[in-house]
Amino acid sequence: MELNASLLLDFNQKLAIIESFSELEQKKVSLGRLNFQYNGSATDKKNVVYHLHPNGNGYVYAKGIDGYDADAKGMVNIRDFSEEELRELLKKAIFALSPEGLYKRETADGNDHELWVTPSGRSELEIVYDNELWNVYAGDLLDGTFRTYKEAVEYLTEEGFVRK
Numbered sequence: 682m683e684l685n686a687s688l689l690l691d692f693n694q695k696l697a698i699i700e701s702f703s704e705l706e707q708k709k710v711s712l713g714r715l716n717f718q719y720n721g722s723a724t725d726k727k728n729v730v731y732h733l734h735p736n737g738n739g740y741v742y743a744k745g746i747d748g749y750d751a752d753a754k755g756m757v758n759i760r761d762f763s764e765e766e767l768r769e770l771l772k773k774a775i776f777a778l779s780p781e782g783l784y785k786r787e788t789a790d791g792n793d794h795e796l797w798v799t800p801s802g803r804s805e806l807e808i809v810y811d812n813e814l815w816n817v818y819a820g821d822l823l824d825g826t827f828r829t830y831k832e833a834v835e836y837l838t839e840e841g842f843v844r845k
Contacts, residue, residue: 690760695767714732719758723780726778746773746774800843806818
């Protein structure tokens with residue numbers, strides 16, 4: 682199937698779409714290219730849009746997002762994307778890097794809590810996702826609060842707990 686060049690989005694059209702996402706912050710890089718970072722990312726990964734070039738080429742981070750064939754760095758080329766395709770991918774990419782998206786991806790059952798126990802089974806703690814934070818409870822007592830699910834899991838693992 683041949684693409685009709687008149688249907689492809691140019692740099693300014695892609696830029697306008699990307700800039701419509703208030704969560705993204707523009708960063709200028711070399712050769713007139715632009716990166717857009719999501720500073721609310723729950724991971725070290727901040728670049729959502731990578732090297733948007735004045736010729737219309739660029740990449741969006743899509744590692745782990747179903748339906749996209751990401752390269753080894755987790756990027757998808759957006760040269761031939763329509764407005765609808767680009768908007769949809771940007772929404773999914775931002776969500777995937779958000780604390781909520783990361784939690785849903787890392788907990789297969791999608792529950793908002795998990796039980797953890799010591800190997801002997803004598804002690805039990807619960808991770809609860811609440812108000813964009815992960816709280817660890819020992820019964821009704823708050824044991825710790827973490828920004829990311831990963832941090833809560835690291836804490837529980839270091840303390841000798843395993844997922845029930």
